[in-house]
Amino acid sequence: MTVDQKVRQTLAELGVTESAGVVALFAEVCETMERERRELVNRVAADKAERDRACKELRDRWLARKNGLLSLVDERWLKKAPRELKPVVGQHFNALRKASEQLEVGVLAREMKCRVAASAGAVLEARSPIVAGTTVLSGVSPDLTLPSIRRPLGSMHPVTRVLREIEEIFIALGFRIETGPEIETVEYNFDALNIPETHPSRDDWDTLYVDEKTVLRTHTSPVQIRAMRKYGAPLYVIAPGKVYRHDKPDSSHATMFHQVEGLAVDRDITFADLKGTLDYFAKRFFGEKVRTSFHPSFFPFTEPSGEVAISCTLCDGRGCRVCKESGWLEVMGCGMVHPEVLRQGGIEPEEFTGWAFGMGVERYAMMKYGIDDIQLFFQNDVRFLKQF
Numbered sequence: 001m002t003v004d005q006k007v008r009q010t011l012a013e014l015g016v017t018e019s020a021g022v023v024a025l026f027a028e029v030c031e032t033m034e035r036e037r038r039e040l041v042n043r044v045a046a047d048k049a050e051r052d053r054a055c056k057e058l059r060d061r062w063l064a065r066k067n068g069l070l071s072l073v074d075e076r077w078l079k080k081a082p083r084e085l086k087p088v089v090g091q092h093f094n095a096l097r098k099a100s101e102q103l104e105v106g107v108l109a110r111e112m113k114c115r116v117a118a119s120a121g122a123v124l125e126a127r128s129p130i131v132a133g134t135t136v137l138s139g140v141s142p143d144l145t146l147p148s149i150r151r152p153l154g155s156m157h158p159v160t161r162v163l164r165e166i167e168e169i170f171i172a173l174g175f176r177i178e179t180g181p182e183i184e185t186v187e188y189n190f191d192a193l194n195i196p197e198t199h200p201s202r203d204d205w206d207t208l209y210v211d212e213k214t215v216l217r218t219h220t221s222p223v224q225i226r227a228m229r230k231y232g233a234p235l236y237v238i239a240p241g242k243v244y245r246h247d248k249p250d251s252s253h254a255t256m257f258h259q260v261e262g263l264a265v266d267r268d269i270t271f272a273d274l275k276g277t278l279d280y281f282a283k284r285f286f287g288e289k290v291r292t293s294f295h296p297s298f299f300p301f302t303e304p305s306g307e308v309a310i311s312c313t314l315c316d317g318r319g320c321r322v323c324k325e326s327g328w329l330e331v332m333g334c335g336m337v338h339p340e341v342l343r344q345g346g347i348e349p350e351e352f353t354g355w356a357f358g359m360g361v362e363r364y365a366m367m368k369y370g371i372d373d374i375q376l377f378f379q380n381d382v383r384f385l386k387q388f
């Protein structure tokens with residue numbers, strides 16, 4: 001009679017009337033269970049689905065609540081045991097139940113996985129003394145099927161990404177990248193740029209002063225002076241970097257943000273060169289369909305000065321919420337370098353002319369990715385950053 005048949009009968013039906021018979025019966029069940037378990041884990045199925053299926057099958061055969069072999073033992077042998085045999089049946093049943101924990105799917109699967117790994121390890125061991133050494137050292141076979149420790153890959157910050165894009169466009173046009181200090185002198189930040197003593201931007205409501213002669217630069221324009229003094233003319237540079245303003249943070253203002261400054265100085269440089277370059281830049285950055293428009297403006301360091309607008313990237317110039325129904329988005333300030341600024345840079349304005357521009361990088365990133373709050377760039381919320 002097989003174990004499967006035996007567990008479907010009561011002890012009385014099996015003719016077991018004393019402890020020795022009970023012990024023998026349980027030993028047989030235990031042995032069968034262990035044999036089946038061993039057969040399964042030795043079957044080394046490399047395919048996970050196949051492994052899972054086999055584990056579940058064995059587990060259900062023994063542990064299923066309904067008609068699992070253990071349930072049958074419980075019902076037929078234990079519950080129906082004559083009173084004098086109850087203690088010994090109970091005791092052995094408990095031991096059997098304990099042993100049957102080895103049949104839980106998780107335990108089986110783990111064991112099988114180790115076997116697969118060990119067999120793979122054995123192949124490696126034969127080939128590589130290093131792996132063999134590791135195996136011996138750690139005392140356990142390496143589980144080559146376990147997922148490796150994966151360091152999550154970060155991504156570039158959207159501001160950095162946009163900065164790089166802007167830089168690449170200008171580098172391809174022959175501009176070089178120049179940087180300057182973020183803690184800047186009043187001379188470079190204001191004086192040399194022809195910004196008069198009385199100019200409101202000098203106010204400490206707008207500018208963060210370190211001391212009387214030093215500020216956190218409010219724009220990247222001082223790099224114009226630094227570059228001119230360093231290289232002379234002809235000169236084609238862009239200056240990306242952080243700038244600081246004494247502003248109350250809101251959805252469009254931040255105390256720190258990024259600008260890219262541009263400066264071209266050469267013989268016979270005209271406003272037409274400026275327009276052509278910035279139009280080309282806008283089309284490369286925002287797409288071929290974009291149109292540019294130049295409006296007169298005022299900056300102390302350029303004369304004439306202009307404001308550049310592009311046709312709204314969202315509505316294509318038809319007018320929408322983003323462009324406040326105007327069809328245009330202002331994207332930078334620009335102009336012909338003021339002769340006084342060239343002179344401050346050590347360049348002779350009779351011989352050379354030049355143009356300059358300055359743009360806010362966060363604003364570009366906001367337009368490009370449809371972001372409506374500048375603060376998102378600085379909060380470093382991974383849910384936001386992950387999208388880039």
Ligand code: DAH
Pocket residue numbers: 218219220221261262299301302332333334335355356357358359
């Ligand atoms: N520095 C200006 C600002 O921060 C931007 C700017 C305007 C830069 C015109 C320039 C320029 O080089 O020509 O608002």
